[in-house]
Amino acid sequence: MNKKKSKRIIIILLFLGTIISLYFVPRPIVIAWIKPLPKTVQEQVDKVSDYGFDGIIVCVNKTGNRTKFYTSGYKNRENRIPTDPNALFKIASVSKLYNAVAIAKLARDGKLSLDKTLSAYLPELKDRIEYSDKITVRMLVKHRSGIPNFTDTYMYWAAPKETENEQLALVLDKPANFKPDEDYEYSNTNYLLLSKIMNRVLGYNKFEYIQKEILNPLNLKHTFGSIQDVNIDDVMSGYYVGYDKDLKTENVGSILATAEDLSKFIRALNDGSVFRDKKEQEIYSSIYKYEHTGLILGYQTIAKYHKDIDAVVIQFTNTVNFEGYNWNMSELMYNRIIRILRKKN
Numbered sequence: 001m002n003k004k005k006s007k008r009i010i011i012i013l014l015f016l017g018t019i020i021s022l023y024f025v026p027r028p029i030v031i032a033w034i035k036p037l038p039k040t041v042q043e044q045v046d047k048v049s050d051y052g053f054d055g056i057i058v059c060v061n062k063t064g065n066r067t068k069f070y071t072s073g074y075k076n077r078e079n080r081i082p083t084d085p086n087a088l089f090k091i092a093s094v095s096k097l098y099n100a101v102a103i104a105k106l107a108r109d110g111k112l113s114l115d116k117t118l119s120a121y122l123p124e125l126k127d128r129i130e131y132s133d134k135i136t137v138r139m140l141v142k143h144r145s146g147i148p149n150f151t152d153t154y155m156y157w158a159a160p161k162e163t164e165n166e167q168l169a170l171v172l173d174k175p176a177n178f179k180p181d182e183d184y185e186y187s188n189t190n191y192l193l194l195s196k197i198m199n200r201v202l203g204y205n206k207f208e209y210i211q212k213e214i215l216n217p218l219n220l221k222h223t224f225g226s227i228q229d230v231n232i233d234d235v236m237s238g239y240y241v242g243y244d245k246d247l248k249t250e251n252v253g254s255i256l257a258t259a260e261d262l263s264k265f266i267r268a269l270n271d272g273s274v275f276r277d278k279k280e281q282e283i284y285s286s287i288y289k290y291e292h293t294g295l296i297l298g299y300q301t302i303a304k305y306h307k308d309i310d311a312v313v314i315q316f317t318n319t320v321n322f323e324g325y326n327w328n329m330s331e332l333m334y335n336r337i338i339r340i341l342r343k344k345n
Helices: 003-023 027-034 041-045 092-108 137-141 164-169 188-202 206-215 259-271 278-287 325-344
Strands: 055-062 066-076 292-296 299-306 311-317
Touching: 041 055, 041 066, 041 325, 055 259, 055 325, 066 259, 092 137, 092 188, 092 206, 092 259, 092 278, 092 292, 092 299, 137 188, 164 188, 188 206, 259 299, 259 311, 299 325, 311 325
Parallel strands: none
Antiparallel strands: 055 066, 055 311, 292 299, 299 311
């Protein structure tokens, strides 16, 4: 078989594979995927209800921290309050970026060692977490500890725990998923333990440190450590598909921020201005990434910097399910927004 014929067969097989795979994808996703791209970001954002979301906030942060907002839908659907670009939003796992920066700063100052073990910092857990005498801070940050994820506990989100001790209790005395540093597995337990380590090393709550060393220098005045620290009326409502209750009052341990504050943090993280010197940035680069997504009850966040267009793009959507459909739709919305921005650029 000549190369030309072989290449044609591969193309045909790939095309058939795409058609077959689309058959198994939910119809609304296929429709949203194949629709022509609108000319503007606002036109795309205005399709929020077609994507199954009650509300959306998109913040585009360009060079010089110039921000532009695109919103549609509702901040609160019961009262039909329009989406507010300055609303506070639970950013879920995007919070890990702030914690990883704090770890890098503490390591740079010699207040914490990346190679010290979990049991050295939290000796009370020595016999409660397998391999705690071999799991290092570095492994916790990089999700290479093997410690089970407490949010994977059966029916966890039906009644989320509010305190770190209650969350940790769900995985104590459980076998490790793998030996330390032998694999990678995303686990919220890692960052719960890092919070405990930072609190102990500092002698006070680690969010105070984040505020002092990260937020204040960047003049980020609309980022908060807990739902208990904010005016609840400033928070965007959150919804779960098929469940009528507004979930904004649920305390799930997430940082809250406006889209603008988060965009400025992501830019500072990527341009290096969040770090005091090159050494601190090198430490961070060795342990964690420069973008993140987040998903909790009622809230989905995508926060990324796109170097080719020098833009940070933040997307908040406030309707979720945990079956993957809504997350796929949020990524589809985000990717179409990026394509529009690239065309305009």
